[in-house]
Amino acid sequence: MAKIVGMEVLDVRxxxxxxxxxxxxxxxxxxxxxxxxxxxxxxxxDGYGLAFTIGxxxxxQAAAIRALEPHVVGLDVPTDAAxxxxxxxxxxxxxxxxxxxxxxxxxxxxxGAVVNAAWDLAARIAGLPVWRFAAGMSPEELVxxxxxxxxxxxxxxxxxxxxxxxxxxxxAERIAKIERDGYRAYSTSPGWLGYSDxxxxxxxxxxxxxGFEMIKLKVGGDLEDxxxxxxxxxxxxxxxxxxxxxxxxxxxxxxxxxxxTELAPYDPYWIEEPTSPDDVLGxxxxxxxxxxxRVATGxxxxxxxxxxxxxxxxxxxxxxxxxxxxxxxxxxLAILLLAAKFDVPVCPHAGGVGLCELxxxxxxxxxAAVSGSDADRSIEWVDxxxxxxxxxxxxxxxxxxxxxxxxxxxxxxxxxLRRFTFPDGPEWTEIDSE
Amino acid sequence: MAKIVGMEVLDVRxxxxxxxxxxxxxxxxxxxxxxxxxxxxxxxxDGYGLAFTIGxxxxxQAAAIRALEPHVVGLDVPTDAAxxxxxxxxxxxxxxxxxxxxxxxxxxxxxGAVVNAAWDLAARIAGLPVWRFAAGMSPEELVxxxxxxxxxxxxxxxxxxxxxxxxxxxxAERIAKIERDGYRAYSTSPGWLGYSDxxxxxxxxxxxxxGFEMIKLKVGGDLEDxxxxxxxxxxxxxxxxxxxxxxxxxxxxxxxxxxxTELAPYDPYWIEEPTSPDDVLGxxxxxxxxxxxRVATGxxxxxxxxxxxxxxxxxxxxxxxxxxxxxxxxxxLAILLLAAKFDVPVCPHAGGVGLCELxxxxxxxxxAAVSGSDADRSIEWVDxxxxxxxxxxxxxxxxxxxxxxxxxxxxxxxxxLRRFTFPDGPEWTEIDSE
Numbered sequence: 001m002a003k004i005v006g007m008e009v010l011d012v013r014x015x016x017x018x019x020x021x022x023x024x025x026x027x028x029x030x031x032x033x034x035x036x037x038x039x040x041x042x043x044x045x046d047g048y049g050l051a052f053t054i055g056x057x058x059x060x061q062a063a064a065i066r067a068l069e070p071h072v073v074g075l076d077v078p079t080d081a082a083x084x085x086x087x088x089x090x091x092x093x094x095x096x097x098x099x100x101x102x103x104x105x106x107x108x109x110x111x112g113a114v115v116n117a118a119w120d121l122a123a124r125i126a127g128l129p130v131w132r133f134a135a136g137m138s139p140e141e142l143v144x145x146x147x148x149x150x151x152x153x154x155x156x157x158x159x160x161x162x163x164x165x166x167x168x169x170x171x172a173e174r175i176a177k178i179e180r181d182g183y184r185a186y187s188t189s190p191g192w193l194g195y196s197d198x199x200x201x202x203x204x205x206x207x208x209x210x211g212f213e214m215i216k217l218k219v220g221g222d223l224e225d226x227x228x229x230x231x232x233x234x235x236x237x238x239x240x241x242x243x244x245x246x247x248x249x250x251x252x253x254x255x256x257x258x259x260x261t262e263l264a265p266y267d268p269y270w271i272e273e274p275t276s277p278d279d280v281l282g283x284x285x286x287x288x289x290x291x292x293x294r295v296a297t298g299x300x301x302x303x304x305x306x307x308x309x310x311x312x313x314x315x316x317x318x319x320x321x322x323x324x325x326x327x328x329x330x331x332x333l334a335i336l337l338l339a340a341k342f343d344v345p346v347c348p349h350a351g352g353v354g355l356c357e358l359x360x361x362x363x364x365x366x367x368a369a370v371s372g373s374d375a376d377r378s379i380e381w382v383d384x385x386x387x388x389x390x391x392x393x394x395x396x397x398x399x400x401x402x403x404x405x406x407x408x409x410x411x412x413x414x415x416x417l418r419r420f421t422f423p424d425g426p427e428w429t430e431i432d433s434e
Numbered sequence: 435m436a437k438i439v440g441m442e443v444l445d446v447r448x449x450x451x452x453x454x455x456x457x458x459x460x461x462x463x464x465x466x467x468x469x470x471x472x473x474x475x476x477x478x479x480d481g482y483g484l485a486f487t488i489g490x491x492x493x494x495q496a497a498a499i500r501a502l503e504p505h506v507v508g509l510d511v512p513t514d515a516a517x518x519x520x521x522x523x524x525x526x527x528x529x530x531x532x533x534x535x536x537x538x539x540x541x542x543x544x545x546g547a548v549v550n551a552a553w554d555l556a557a558r559i560a561g562l563p564v565w566r567f568a569a570g571m572s573p574e575e576l577v578x579x580x581x582x583x584x585x586x587x588x589x590x591x592x593x594x595x596x597x598x599x600x601x602x603x604x605x606a607e608r609i610a611k612i613e614r615d616g617y618r619a620y621s622t623s624p625g626w627l628g629y630s631d632x633x634x635x636x637x638x639x640x641x642x643x644x645g646f647e648m649i650k651l652k653v654g655g656d657l658e659d660x661x662x663x664x665x666x667x668x669x670x671x672x673x674x675x676x677x678x679x680x681x682x683x684x685x686x687x688x689x690x691x692x693x694x695t696e697l698a699p700y701d702p703y704w705i706e707e708p709t710s711p712d713d714v715l716g717x718x719x720x721x722x723x724x725x726x727x728r729v730a731t732g733x734x735x736x737x738x739x740x741x742x743x744x745x746x747x748x749x750x751x752x753x754x755x756x757x758x759x760x761x762x763x764x765x766x767l768a769i770l771l772l773a774a775k776f777d778v779p780v781c782p783h784a785g786g787v788g789l790c791e792l793x794x795x796x797x798x799x800x801x802a803a804v805s806g807s808d809a810d811r812s813i814e815w816v817d818x819x820x821x822x823x824x825x826x827x828x829x830x831x832x833x834x835x836x837x838x839x840x841x842x843x844x845x846x847x848x849x850x851l852r853r854f855t856f857p858d859g860p861e862w863t864e865i866d867s868e
Contacts, residue, residue: 055530105539
């Protein structure tokens with residue numbers, strides 16, 4: 001049997017702060033980056049994963065991934081749910097490393113990168129994209145992947161099994177539908193804070209012409225600007241297109257409520273990250289005050305325990321999981337099951353580096369095998385940096401096409417890795433010498 | 435004016451897993467460790483701080499501290515609240531590094547280590563121990579140190595100012611009382627899971643003889659063992675000594691309630707860390723079910739936002755802040771103010787490496803200048819590894835003596851640093867060659 005014989009970790013950074021793409025109220029100048037991991041094997045394909053960061057500290061993230069090497073190198077190449085469950089448990093269960101979280105932050109994102117790389121590897125060997133590979137597993141296999149610790153007051157193993165069994169009929173039809181029609185996307189491209197009003201209007205108009213049913217604006221910098229931009233967006237797209245807004249954690253509870261009350265006349269579909277991602281009770285208070293405006297969060301929610309509480313408290317109407325924030329596919333499966341239990345739609349966070357590539361697998365798997373529904377669900381789309389991936393996300397007519405190449409789609413081109421490795425790649429050394 | 439001219443970060447590890455000291459239900463074999471930081475100056479004293487970990491991953495923690503160097507090197511040496519507030523804001527406010535948390539895990543503990551090193555430096559220059567240095571600041575200066583973001587629904591700046599002003603009368607008397615009588619300690623030394631019943635009984639008896647009014651047992655490994663150990667402890671110490679228990683996050687909500695119901699006949703004073711430190715709602719459910727047994731947590735609570743919610747939800751009756759888990763003195767001041775607002779006693783977590791040394795400053799400062807009370811408050815005491823510190827914590831008659839040496843007491847002896855540096859110190863190279 002083939003073995004994992006090495007782990008390679010690269011610090012890859014894109015100088016996105018040179019433009020204002022990606023600018024928002026909390027992140028004025030991100031350099032979109034990836035701590036990129038390759039699991040080398042002694043036969044067959046390698047496995048690829050990544051943790052997304054926004055620049056400084058990507059080296060710390062890379063160090064955290066390297067700390068997991070002793071758990072990975074020497075393993076048989078994982079090919080099934082049993083092996084993928086065992087790997088996740090070994091990584092999460094390292095009692096010394098656990099102190100660094102537990103299950104949060106740099107150390108937890110590192111686990112996510114490695115677990116996702118292992119899924120990539122297993123799916124490549126199976127010759128399937130991850131979403132189809134996972135959708136081929138039985139409910140029992142899927143449940144065996146999940147760590148139910150700290151979840152049982154909201155979701156038991158039996159309840160999870162019931163959810164998955166209820167979605168078994170129709171799996172094949174839904175897979176066929178995904179392969180035919182893709183999965184709904186929404187566009188964040190018009191709404192970065194750094195853009196002029198004219199650029200906002202032009203991009204919003206273009207998004208509608210391109211088939212998107214929802215766009216999203218960044219807010220939280222200046223109230224007067226936000227009211228004007230929201231008005232422009234609404235007037236540009238008309239009443240039938242959804243306009244969501246995203247404050248990127250900028251507010252306290254009372255300011256979130258006051259600010260959004262000013263934007264309410266323009267019918268915002270959701271307010272995303274109104275406050276700290278750690279503040280379950282704060283989100284609940286905001287949701288109660290602002291209904292029927294939905295509250296959404298998730299890209300910075302650290303693990304399944306916080307998602308559990310957001311759902312228990314009725315704090316969110318939209319759950320925005322992230323492919324690279326939590327402990328990889330396994331924990332995202334737990335989160336999809338929680339969302340299904342509470343009947344809250346999942347609209348994943350994407351953008352950044354590789355997040356669009358990864359997260360489409362999760363939404364498509366969810367539709368095929370977990371929630372069985374795509375109602376009120378869509379995946380964020382930012383048309384940015386996809387050219388660096390060997391199996392890039394493609395959106396046409398406002399829909400993500402189904403990935404068909406084997407794996408989890410995190411692999412970058414060799415030329416990209418050479419050029420953007422920090423601090424020694426030519427993209428960075430040439431800048432420094434200018 | 436003197437400047438900070440360099441930052442040195444060391445990976446220091448003690449091979450505590452060779453004994454069973456420190457063993458509990460989640461942490462069977464910790465190697466108590468510190469990512470140790472020195473702020474070198476070009477005149478006057480240097481500043482010392484640390485983040486505590488339990489072995490593997492201490493290198494990742496050290497890397498996270500190093501990532502903060504550009505914010506620190508070149509600064510004027512901080513001497514007052516204005517400079518200490520500005521440094522904390524600069525570290526927390528780095529928008530790229532913030533992505534690694536935000537404000538949690540490895541990246542946040544790194545901020546804590548550096549902020550505490552800056553306090554050490556400022557207090558050394560003032561010629562005072564940190565608790566007295568801080569207790570000499572005005573309410574306005576203290577409030578200027580606090581980041582109120584995400585707190586205003588529970589604690590406003592004005593309310594914080596009112597709390598601090600209310601504690602101004604009597605500061606001098608309370609400082610004198612601390613210097614005369616010290617501060618109440620409780621002992622965890624009898625209760626590690628790895629100890630035999632005979633050792634438990636002997637150490638419990640010794641603790642009472644030594645003047646402690648409370649001891650603590652680790653629980654959560656095996657129910658039958660825990661019932662037997664709790665019975666031994668209660669019979670040994672009698673009805674008047676408090677016996678707290680600590681599950682180190684081992685349980686889900688329902689198992690916490692069921693397990694503690696079995697221990698209830700032996701009158702446990704508090705149950706510490708019954709479940710995930712992230713689970714505010716879980717702690718609230720446990721507290722409601724187990725009253726009048728108190729619920730305590732904090733050593734793994736990631737930041738002020740989670741403490742805020744634990745207090746808002748009535749989830750804890752005892753708040754166990756940790757000197758090295760959150761963003762340093764500044765965030766711990768926010769947490770002390772929240773506890774005072776909600777009238778919940780603070781009983782800090784200690785033990786590990788240097789935590790007893792650091793945290794006594796926080797409790798003594800709290801009594802002097804924030805809550806103004808020491809009722810139902812005590813500091814954990816584990817008599818372990820203190821010999822490595824230049825200003826070690828000393829407990830006699832069940833009370834922490836007031837530290838009087840200038841600084842925050844995190845400095846280790848040079849010989850310790852030479853011997854225990856990982857992986858190149860002789861403590862580790864000699865083991866490897868055995």
